[in-house]
Amino acid sequence: MAAKLNVQSFPRPPRLEKISRHLRITYLGKEIADTRDAYWVLETHHPPTYYLPRASVNLALTPTGRSTICEWKGSATYYRAALGDGASVANRIWSYESPTAAFEVIRGYLSFYAGAPWECFVDGERVEPLPGDFYGGWVTSDIEGIVKGRLGNLDPTV
Template identity: 70%
Template sequence: MRQTIQAYYIPPSAVKIPLTKTSRSTYCEWKGAATYFSAADEASGQTVANRIWAYERPTQRFEAIRGYLSFYAGAPWECYVDGEAVEAQPGDFYGGWVTSEIEGIVKGRNGNWDPVV
């Protein structure tokens, strides 16, 4: 069975670190405009910016993810699905998580210029 790359969206109440909106915004042709956030690690004093996003006003088809947060896999954190470490989808155009179940071409390194699968 062919598997697709997943982006996971979680409710903001599940995130236990303070987030601050950044000025970055991108546009998804299906979901609409994405808002990005930074997160400060008080223990280390480091800030991670633009690795977390949400759709605050998604298109009607994606209303179910309104305000939910998604994270780019990879640095600065480790991400797992069912105990398997995931790899980030190439590039920063998409935010998918790649697991061993994925078959075929993984789009992302060249954004919309990647081959259609």
């Protein structure tokens, strides 16, 4: 069993780390992403947010025009993903195309909200989506502590 990671001990500002964990994403049983060459961002009260190299993702992506700002990473670009058979989903994948200097290494890397319409896996374990669909953290059995999300950007009561 992996060592427990307590989100309350994660740093602020967030820490960016290269990882070798096996990340997979499937849609209706078909693999749409697979890598052991990703980064994660660890931030207080957030389960890890994973950033996958674009080359590891097998989806046609088109920017949607949606943008959000992270005080640490910069402006995020969101995408519409073509899922096949005419199906698509919007604003469930994002990247930082012009990140701040501290996050330059994830320029163009893609991050996915866990949960519908796909399933995300870390080292073979199916990920639970972060509550509230506000942040993109992936919850696995090695995550403990009180996470943000249910109340949007409000800090949880510790």
